[in-house]
Amino acid sequence: MDWIAMKKIIILAIFILGLSGHAQAAQISLEVSNTKISVGDEFLIKIFLDTENEEINAIDLGILYPALLNLQKISKSESGIKLWVNEPNFTKEAIFLGGGVPGGIKGQHILIATIQAQANAVGDGALGLSPASRVLLNDGQGTEAQLTFNNIVFTVLPQKKNQKPEIFETPSRILTKDYSKPRSFEITISNDADIFGGKSFVSFFTNDLGSGIDHYEIKEGDGDYKIARSPYLLSDQELHSVIKIKAVDGSGNHRVVTYPGVFKRLMWWISSIFK
Structure with missing residues (x-):
């Protein structure tokens, strides 16, 4: 094998190794x-x-x-x-x-x-x-x-004979009453070109160890609560409404989380005074 052919092989090997080293x-x-x-x-x-x-x-x-x-x-x-x-x-x-x-x-x-x-x-x-x-x-x-x-x-x-199957004690098989609220969670406002055509939406998620999450409800501004699933397309695309998400568990306990936080809501109120 001549030097030119060997050089081509070496360059090709370096190129391939370089690509593999940066593989995503x-x-x-x-x-x-x-x-x-x-x-x-x-x-x-x-x-x-x-x-x-x-x-x-x-x-x-x-x-x-x-x-x-x-x-x-x-x-x-x-x-x-x-x-x-x-x-x-x-x-x-x-x-x-x-x-x-x-x-x-x-x-x-x-x-x-x-x-x-x-x-x-x-x-x-x-x-x-x-x-x-x-x-x-x-x-x-x-x-x-x-x-x-x-x-x-x-x-x-x-x-095996007389062997009892291993069964998980899931909440649906436990008869004790669940008095605890779902876990605390956060509300996230986002927009993505591939979701709702780039419009603003809200996403949320939590869990409940007692009886599991039954459903979520959303309230925008002065509107009524309505059943919602994450992600949820917001009606107010100006993002000037207070958003409340209610997580309800299988026993009827619920937790309400509000967006935005108290400080930002206070800034909204101050800004409205000087308009």
């Missing part, structure tokens, strides 16, 4: 509470995001699961995703998660959602990622990050 990537990983379970057992599947030193602002994921499992519910509690374009949902074959974080998010081991499942048949199974899944960078252009995924393999064993 993200990783979706799964953790299960137990990889060996028996028929009838319930277990948790946690879905995490590692942004690989990039800043991410949106996810659109499809998690594939086998017929060995029955999915029971999806929890957003403690999720790093604060704005859900659609409520997390599932079919007989896949789990769908779509949302984002206004302003972006960066970090390792960011919880996206927790899935509660029950084993219903004997066999080996795996959890996979749909090829259509996407993670978008917070670069102002919606650039799609290179996505990697760690598959989880688990085994469902026959239930």
Whole structure:
């Protein structure tokens, strides 16, 4: 091999290494509470995001699961995703998660959602990622990050004689009365070209450990409370109205959060005096 040919190979290798060193990537990983379970057992599947030193602002994921499992519910509690374009949902074959974080998010081991499942048949199974899944960078252009995924393999064993299935004591199975309000939360005002045509909207999320969140209500200015889902398109696009979000749990307890805070409302009042 002559020197010119070798030089071309060296330059090409450096170019490729340079590209790989600056790859914009993200990783979706799964953790299960137990990889060996028996028929009838319930277990948790946690879905995490590692942004690989990039800043991410949106996810659109499809998690594939086998017929060995029955999915029971999806929890957003403690999720790093604060704005859900659609409520997390599932079919007989896949789990769908779509949302984002206004302003972006960066970090390792960011919880996206927790899935509660029950084993219903004997066999080996795996959890996979749909090829259509996407993670978008917070670069102002919606650039799609290179996505990697760690598959989880688990085994469902026959239930042993006289063995009781492992069942979680979820709030719906507990008969004690819930007297606690939902957790405190924040109201975020945002606008995004891909949501509501760039108009201003409000996003909110909280959880309730006793009986779970039943619904949310919103009140803009002097209007009445109405049922709302996050994100919610604001009627007052001038953003001069006080916004109240009421989170109501399954037992009727509620918490009201107001936007803006007292100081900004005071400044509004002072400004109105001198108009």
